[in-house]
């Protein structure tokens with residue numbers, strides 16, 4: 163079978179996007195892993211599958227698979243690329259699009275200058291809903307990692323994040339500590355590990371070791387998680403410029419109970435097809 167795909171990226175966090183509306187595609191964990199492989203497949207951090215909505219009042223459904231084949235609840239950079247994809251491929255004439263993911267409904271809006279703004283929903287700090295094993299929902303939690311105590315903030319943006327503050331994000335041991343946090347037993351569904359350097363009250367630098375993908379050049383939900391963690395810890399004021407290795411995101415949050423708004427680019431790199 164010939165599978166048509168679109169290669170995209172959001173600040174270097176790259177995706178293979180598949181239109182399962184116009185083509186008959188059954189995505190599996192194994193196929194997602196095969197297509198995501200950078201040597202034996204197409205190569206990407208995540209694979210996005212665009213489907214018809216499963217409920218009324220929603221324009222689309224989109225499914226997200228990490229490079230390791232795990233299907234997950236949410237992807238921020240992917241949401242922007244999803245919106246660019248459905249508009250550029252003529253699947254909608256809307257510029258504000260309601261789309262359902264495993265974690266709920268989000269609404270990307272195409273903005274000027276090739277940017278996309280996404281209402282990423284309300285962050286969740288209740289440990290049971292992250293999920294994170296803890297007796298409290300305190301914003302600062304201590305995690306034992308490699309014999310040392312690390313202060314993290316646990317938060318869900320639909321997907322789980324553990325964010326820590328570091329003095330120098332370039333010197334942070336992301337490749338060593340990241341996988342240990344990702345697999346930490348107190349996160350039963352694993353977790354995305356964020357490393358945030360505070361530049362000033364409205365600007366951070368961020369690296370994220372992503373669950374199921376490793377370190378990526380940018381992580382949209384990770385940027386949202388880092389900003390809400392920094393605001394709750396009294397270190398940041400909204401809106402915040404988030405400098406990732408792949409470029410800059412703008413994140414705004416009015417505080418507990420409010421949704422997080424993320425704005426950034428979404429780029430189509432090439433169209434292709436592959437025999438599967």
Ligand SMILES: N[C@H](CCC[C@H](N)C(=O)O)C(=O)O
Pocket residue numbers: 175207208228234235236237238239240321322354372373374375378380381382383384
């Ligand atoms: N690795 C994430 C999914 C992709 C998130 C990231 N690419 C983003 O832009 O939010 C997880 O397993 O929850």
